[in-house]
Amino acid sequence: xxxxxxxxxxxxxxxxxxxxxxxxxxxxxxxxxxxxxxxxxxxxxxxxxxxxxxxxxxxxxxxxxxxxxxxxxxxxxxxxxxxxxxxxxxxxxxxxxxxxxxxxxxxxxxxxxx
Amino acid sequence: xxxxxxxxxxxxxxxxxxxxxxxxxxxxxxxxxxxxxxxxxxxxxxxxxxxxxxxxxxxxxxxxxxxxxxxxxxxxxxxxxxxxxxxxxxxxxxxxxxxxxxxxxxxxxx
Numbered sequence: 001x002x003x004x005x006x007x008x009x010x011x012x013x014x015x016x017x018x019x020x021x022x023x024x025x026x027x028x029x030x031x032x033x034x035x036x037x038x039x040x041x042x043x044x045x046x047x048x049x050x051x052x053x054x055x056x057x058x059x060x061x062x063x064x065x066x067x068x069x070x071x072x073x074x075x076x077x078x079x080x081x082x083x084x085x086x087x088x089x090x091x092x093x094x095x096x097x098x099x100x101x102x103x104x105x106x107x108x109x110x111x112x113x114x
Numbered sequence: 115x116x117x118x119x120x121x122x123x124x125x126x127x128x129x130x131x132x133x134x135x136x137x138x139x140x141x142x143x144x145x146x147x148x149x150x151x152x153x154x155x156x157x158x159x160x161x162x163x164x165x166x167x168x169x170x171x172x173x174x175x176x177x178x179x180x181x182x183x184x185x186x187x188x189x190x191x192x193x194x195x196x197x198x199x200x201x202x203x204x205x206x207x208x209x210x211x212x213x214x215x216x217x218x219x220x221x222x223x224x
Binding site: 004031032036041042043044045046049051089093102104105106107109 | 118120154155156157158159202204205206211212213214215216217218220
């Protein structure tokens with residue numbers, strides 16, 4: 001069964017600190033992996049997207065890594081800000097259909113305290 | 115930020131009412147999607163469309179229906195709302211490997 005598991009489920013950090021969120025997946029065949037940020041009551045917004053051949057990608061203070069062999073990804077947030085408080089969702093796409101089926105994790109709820 | 119819009123943003127309605135959730139995008143994307151998301155849970159695909167006059171059911175069984183008469187418009191309809199329909203509904207459109215999401219409609223059925 002294709003699955004995407006994220007950890008931790010929730011995380012609280014102090015402003016200015018770094019943190020790393022984890023994503024493990026069993027989706028096969030693999031096409032790409034995305035990280036989204038979803039603010040409360042809003043739709044997800046894309047942070048990064050990585051294909052099989054990419055093992056790291058940055059977007060400002062966000063850096064995603066991908067190990068396609070172990071089927072693991074991480075999202076590292078540097079120098080956290082209050083506005084980083086949100087749910088971070090890992091999404092994996094297969095290439096088994098023309099739709100490019102997406103498999104969603106349940107997200108990690110990050111809270112940044114001042 | 116993508117140009118994809120959803121209305122209403124919040125809706126509280128009584129059981130048995132018919133409702134339509136609106137979704138529109140100005141990017142000319144052929145593929146559009148409806149997802150249902152409960153708090154703390156993953157998004158579940160309930161409907162998708164490859165283009166005008168094309169609609170398919172997603173992975174999660176839903177009593178809602180959709181239509182795609184125009185490229186930019188993908189409304190979702192519930193003929194008779196029930197409390198079990200209470201959820202957040204997210205619309206999205208896509209091109210190549212990227213999906214763009216709308217802000218969502220938070221539906222509460224009393």
